[in-house]
Amino acid sequence: MSILYQDDDAFVVSHKKYIDSVYEEIGYQIHPDLFNIPVPYKLLQPKKQTDINATPCKSFEELCREVQFVEDTYKKLKDKSILNTFCSECEEQLNTVALQFLKYLRSNKNWIENLVKNAFGANIGKVTVKTIDENNYLFPEDSKFYSKDINEIHNHLDAKYDLIILDPPWWNKFIHRKRKATGDGYQMMYNNDIKSIPIENMLNENGIVVVWCTNSTQHFSCLTKEIFPKWQVTFTGKWFWLKVTSCGEPVCQFSVPPRKQPFEKIIFGFKKPPKEFPSKLIISIPSIIDSHKPPLVEILKPYLPEKPHCLELFARYLLPGWTSYGNEVLKLQHESIYVNKPQL
Template sequence: MSVIFVSKQSAIVDHEAWMLQMIGQHSSSDNGDHSHCDGGIEERKKIKFQELFDLRTPFLMDDQACKKAVELEAKEANATEGTAFARERKRKRKKKEPRIQGNESEAEVGHIQEVFSALRLTPEFKAHFSYIPTPQDFRLNNSHIRDLRKRFTEATNTVLPLLDECSGQGGRLQYKVIDGKEYVLPPDVRYICGDAADILKHTAGTLYDLVVLDPPWHNKYIKRRKMGHGSHHGYDMMTVEDILRLPIGSVLRDGALVVVWCTNNSSQIREFLTGLHLWGVQLVAKWYWLKVTRGGEPVTPLTDSCLNKRPYEHLFLAQKYKSNGSSSSIPDGLVFSSVPSGLHSHKPPLEEILKPYMCPRPQCLEVFARSLVPGWTSFGLEVLRLQHSSLFQTIT
């Protein structure tokens, strides 16, 4: 189960558990030389991708993290000594005033804070996010995740050939070598490596009930990474106009749901929502993915507008106009929390949280995909990148 808890306003999603469940359900005891995904072995050993979710502390610069470690050690020492001086300092400490810019951002952050505060009081949240970081965790500053991300980025630096293939005979994981690199393929998937603009060439009249998109929005952070570390640390970005020009409306069944991961750039959001009608859909809900540590802390402060990196992302849900005119039952303003993967654009799974709003056995398509979902069609230039076998090896 990827959804640990869900209510009308909030949810808890476990991306790591979803991946483990997929491996466990579709692994075979007869995998030849691929014992790293053996169903028996995974019960006793961790799998490499689990390290990506071992986020122990919030996102900090190294000097900030070291300062936090010193403060935490001092706090622990004072708590042990129980001095009156420590209590006096605690009383005099002033709380920083939140810095939020713009009425729209203020309302948005206020909503997320209100919903998240209630979510943190639930038994499910307390049980799931129970980790307490140590001073050493702050000193390490999640370096193990950063190291793994760097190694993975280097290992998967390749341009896939054009592909349009299916996998999953027998309901088991399959292993495929393409241009010298091995990929792990879940069952019952169709994966297409190609430009999203050419999607109609591959769908051949197929209509979908759900289309999920994670477009390559223009992003200053990605631009800086490409300039500083090389082009393989980023991707080719698209304008809002280019994204809206994609023929998404032509692959939608009547009443189909379109789910779009969106940038936090307010001007891009406004431009995108203004042109959403070009796909023949109307906006029905806006959700928020709030990224938290293993201890349940937002990865960056919610109320500090001076930070470039917000701890949440927007998810827009739109629906193709229904011929019967019936309204959608999808809740607006849902805030779902999860520990994010250490890899860029490795989004949490949505199939389970969207299931109540879908028809039975829906046809699902992901555009700009970087990984595969059993039963789905996945389309993108990096469609197999997060299926690289290095992520599925057991840790010895």
């Protein structure tokens, strides 16, 4: 069970415990070093706050309200000692262990270079390990994947889904400069490219769209005012994922927008919005791997039918009973990021 605590304002979840529960039957656990984050990150804040000057006053005020909501909700839980449900005693002073493991992964050619490309597959049955091109991958129960480009999605998916989750590679100037200078970084998409994904043809009549969004006001505005209407869903609300260390502290300090925040937004669009859908906080220790988002499977159960038909786009891992679609859909299924516990 990944939900360690919940109330009207927040969920405290364990990404690691959920993944471990998925593969417990075959003796695998996700590598614990991925979540060994004892201290906040040291981040360089921008010297010039040009985004503030370019942001309309109302948008800036809304960003400030979001920061205040997340910070206030976090403080309430901390005051109640709720975060002790997963916090450990932090003796280390640096995130060295997690960073060393990430360095190992980036030097592991099997993990970096042997991505399964232009393929389709499914595991109809119990959780298992399968070998593809001499590499081992973990497959959860009754999972399906498409290792395909998002622009080809209309050629591969013709089913209807109760829930579609997207983690798009939003356009980002920093990543663009990084790619130009070093060749590193991920391939990004413009807002219109994301808008062109035919979500409206893939949702059931009571369907829900959930989008991981950056803290950019431009991305949020385009998503809610242009993309959601095209997808035929109504913007219903936003939740926030607060990333904390294993000692329960935010991974970076709260600050005045548009500076870096310790949280990300989760935006909801409903075909048939509920009467009430208040903002909530999801708190967890993040993985050291970029864009390794915590599964929302258990949290979203109250909004879904008993046996929902679910799809994740831009996926980098698989989930039991889900369809996953993306260029790197098996990246986080590779055995390199797991440990095999011998069966007793």
